[in-house]
Amino acid sequence: MTNRDIAAIFDRIADLLEFQSANPFRVRAYRNGARKIGDLNEPLSATAESDGGLTSIDGIGKDLAEKIATLLKTGSLPMLDDLLADIPATVLAILRVPGLGPKRAAIIHNELGVNSLEELRKACESQQVRDLKGFGTKTEQTILKGIDIAAQADVRTKWAKADVVAQELLKHMQGIAGVRRMQMAGSYRRGRETVGDLDLLIDADDGGAAMTRFGEFPSVKEVIVRGGTKMSVRLDSGLQVDLRVVPERSFGAALQYFTGSKDHNVEIRSRAKQRGMKVNEWGVFKVEGEEETYLAGATEEEIYATLDLPWFPPEIREARREFELAEAGPLPKLIKLEDIRGDLHMHTNASDGKATLEEMAEAAIDRGLEYIAITDHSQRVSMANGLDGKRLLNQWKAVDKLNDQLAEITLLKGIECDILEAGGMDLPDEVLAQADWVIASVHYGQNQPREKITERILGALENPYVDIVAHPTGRLINRRERYEVDIEAVFAAAAKHKKMLELNANPARLDLDDVHCAAAKRHGVPIVISTDAHHTGGLDVMRYGILQARRAGLTANDVANTRTFAKFKKLLGE
């Protein structure tokens, strides 16, 4: 039972309890517990053995600790089984319909016996829903529309794709009279690898003109709501975009609030409350009896300052460790794109890349890089025309030659060498020994059991010629789950053998993720952020990796390829 399994079970319990209209704070306790477990860097089994035990985890009390212990021991939980005996698991899909919350979902289930999205659709179409107490024809229509959205709404939009929409929208909204400031907020601003929707915030006294322009954005499919200060639309792609208009003195408060995360805000507001203040999207207010006095709100900085907190970079506003960090002293200076000096994972047309060696080198020079590693696939990846030892040695001769010609950049002779299904490397040691930079990757046998995959990766880390393991969990966002691997063992082995681990900047990978990167840092393992470019434009994905690294709280010092080449070589132990 992994941490992820247990977190998923707690989330499921929260759903089921919510459906039963249980105490909302009890529901929150389960959701909060699930999130804390998801953020945890060590396996719960290890925490259970440690000094403080499971209750040392913030948000895990006696009860949840016992449930975790039961899950670890038996793999199941009587309480969950009881809940599932009362509620068919399929009704949980009903909860995902926008506009249907736990209360109404429960009414529909109890009164009409609806157990699935399909039955819900039939109930709406036969106009049974409108006669329920608290429902009406409008609600029935909203639910019908929501069913279609729920059916496809499982997939969150990758950040890079949302970024394209965000930039188009900002451009579309330029030059509206009366608009003083404009900024995207939400999980997009926090740089999450995927976003659920987009939030646009506007500083203006009257939102009318902005809302009208907003509604004219070409890909708007429908307007969901439009009030005095708030408007929501759905785009053709299904992505929802929210617009909020606030006056100048509230812009910072609204930006802070709509950037989130939700849990970060809960913490902020709790802290305000303790000090006799109140924080909402309109500002920070001093509360004395019925009297509320505006204290701050025009900028985020003044909001935080009023609470004696530093301005937090949006990427770390997840209520993980940021408040702890703030109390310990100045916040760490998070890594920036400009800190990157090298790119150590890229392909050429020798394997499955599109550009030549020379073109990749030129493109890297254009982007101001000081060193790159050429790392085509090894022979096992036949589909990608992977290189055998002979072809590889020939490519390295070409690299040597090009290195002599190019003064601006240093090329490393590298290889992305497969870790074979049976274990061991895809190329002999005598070849790998001649490389400047050896990446080890799992591409095949991703469905093997956890022990086997872990053993393969640990074997690669023990190989003296391997420098780094690339995309260590193999996940592809929205497409493929990570393979089963004891990632803690990987961190420990990397630390022991003084190897590095990759944060692959490709927006579909971003693997290691933020939580893993933070764990790797704790183990003292250097992270390398790489583009894995397969064409010259692929070198531009570095910025997505930077966002992920910032979310992990990494500084330039934590990332090996921010070093000058000389210092990087020292890190390599050469």
Add this chain to the structure above:
DNA sequence: GCCGTTTTCGGCCCGACTGTTTTCAGTCG
């Protein structure tokens, strides 16, 4: 269900909008 510099009970963030209501519950973010 969790938690404690107003500690073991009584809190737990806050507001906009909609639809179905005659003053508010439900949902969402």
